[in-house]
Amino acid sequence: MIDFIGKKNIFIVVSLVLIVASLVSMFTRGFNYGVEFLGGSEIILKIEARVDEAYVRNLLQNLAPEFEKSRITQIKSVDDPANITKFSIVVSPKDENGNLRVYTGAEKAKIKEEIVARFKENGKVAYVAGFNETSGYAAQEIKNLTWKAILFTLLAILFYITIRFQFVFGVGAILALIHDVIITLGFFSFFNYELNVAAIAAVLTLIGYSLNDTIVVYDRIRENLRRQRGRSIDTLVNDSINQVIKRTINTSLTTFIVVFILLLFSGNSIKPFAFGMTVGVIVGTYSSLYIASPVVIKWIKK
């Protein structure tokens, strides 16, 4: 039997350290936001040769004023053929008043042609494999919706757990979820991983997933509470966690295998999702065992 409750202070300290580190990273390093959050245009370029970012930048930087400050990153998957490199080029074109704008159809056509032509001059075959745009308005809207989605999901879950369990369980679950969300986002910031809409989907899924784990533990506590009056709450919670730990580990391990392989091999656009889930599964499992119950133990009513 593992002593979860006796050592709870150690784990609370570990979690606090991780949370503080995450918050510091978020506020100092910030996020590598995807184009949906920033607004602007993302060009996906596929080149039939091995070249690096500097080469692409050098070739394109005087294409239009916004290309000087473009963000160029190479996109990689484990499975990619050796003779092909892919890049994501993010630019933020501005209008005469300095506001973010989107390209007109004609401008897009021209930029595409020009890019292909410049590579051709240098003896390389390149083509534009994607051209995604998000206006400033849409970026703002997506940001708003994302915050609302996270907030309302948390509230709905608090409400649901309060009805099905006790309010204090709801608080414990929400604390664990906020813990998971902050640390997962911290990982995005720390590793400079692209935070896009798919990554946010991962965060929301993680909320559901981590909660799933937490509820299994709570459910067992609830069941034991009915049966085993008279025992100290500490032992009862500790026993409950131990009774479900095999299930938690097996479930987490199987989910982890799937999302980790997805992270290694998946195409670029769902990589941030897979990254968020991979980190989230670990953090979520940890918080379900070490945080969700131990922190609220004092207030659980028998």
Add this chain to the structure above:
Amino acid sequence: MRGDKTRAIISLIVIALAFVALLWPGGANYQGIGKLFSRIKLGLDISGGARIEYRVDIEQSVENPSEIVDDVWTVLRNRLDAAGYTEAIIKKTFREENSFIVVEIPGATDTAKAEQLIGSTGVLWFGQVVNEATSNPFTDPALVNEAKREKAQWLLDREGKKWYLVRQEIEKITNLKLVSPRIVEAMPVVDQNNVAGYVVSFTMAKEYAEIFKKITEKLYVPEEILNKGGISYQQALKKRLAIVLDNRVQFAGFVVAKITDGKAQIRGNFNLDEAKQLAAILRSGALPARLEKTSSGWVAPLLGADIVRTSLKAGIWGIGIVLVYMIIVYGVMGIVADIALLYNTFLLLGILAATGAILTLPGIAGIVLTIGTTVDGNIIIYERIKEELRRGSSIKAAIATAFSKSFWTLFDANLTTIIAGLFLYYFGTGTIKGFAITLIIGVIGSLFVNLVVTRVLIDSLSGGIKVKAPKEGGARA
């Protein structure tokens, strides 16, 4: 075991229906194992194609905004059809009190052409030119103030060289304005007075002829004044008529005759191309509202296929490892879990095929995640069975108790995932909705599979379940 018989029959019927939905004729033309997927609608991010989203800019005061959105839809449909984009799908969506129009063109490798077609879609209106400037008027406070005083706005002309101060309400008379008139005919005609030049003649729909008549009465300037010059000419300069589209002044000129029947000519010393272009703008059916491009994107079919191949491969590898893992850890029950997993995957695909829900790339991730929830449900049940067995129950009793005790655990755990999925669907944009759909269907499916299908299999295989002797510490109380 009457319950089991019912469960077995339901399980078989459900999976049979799923395969019927998958294999029903009429899907895409795939070969081999791909046939299983031929009826599933693929999102543009997988199949390749273009997607452009516009926000419909409707004024707050408008009484019936949904009617305007309908009109925008009709105009775009006509335009895209006329240009040969018959396969394009135009959808109306609403978010947060805003209306959006989404144009999806499957298989398109480029949005540029379609965007050009839709792009010049600002509102068409007729206004009065009050002043003009050759440099940016926003840098001159006097000119900015003049715009405020005149209740007019500074707009660039089509070439982007000259600025005009234009007012919608002619001579500041309330409601004397002409916005989004329907123009039934517009064409370039050789100018009778000028051998080399062209004029554009157009006819306004009947319902707009009356107001157009009033406007031309107010702005009418006799030709002799134009020829004479002097003070009266200076005054006449403030009575020019402007045709504005997309917030650009397409034309500004004098009204030299009152027009009573809605038939008019625009004279501007045009060459044939210019005249043709202006006629096309007038004719193309002005949109009743301004469209603001909020996002656009396209995925080359090739790129889409690449990503799907690698993602599917990753998914299959993941499933494979999980299948093996479950057998190693749970033995016979592991095989049951594996069957449950495959069952739920095909059920999910069948539901996608039957409902016509669209499978997007994040949707594939949703399927992969469903593996997690299905396996999880089975593990919860198995651990319970083992626990009951350790307590000394018979295998049949252990199974029955485990299922009844696991029900609420599974219900609570999965319902919260569904709650997260519903919010994701409601607030999500674009392909994320596809993820939410597969997640919700998958979780509901896994609940069914865990409680019904797994039950049948476990019961029938109960003879093969081996229980390890209790470890040190003995059975738990």
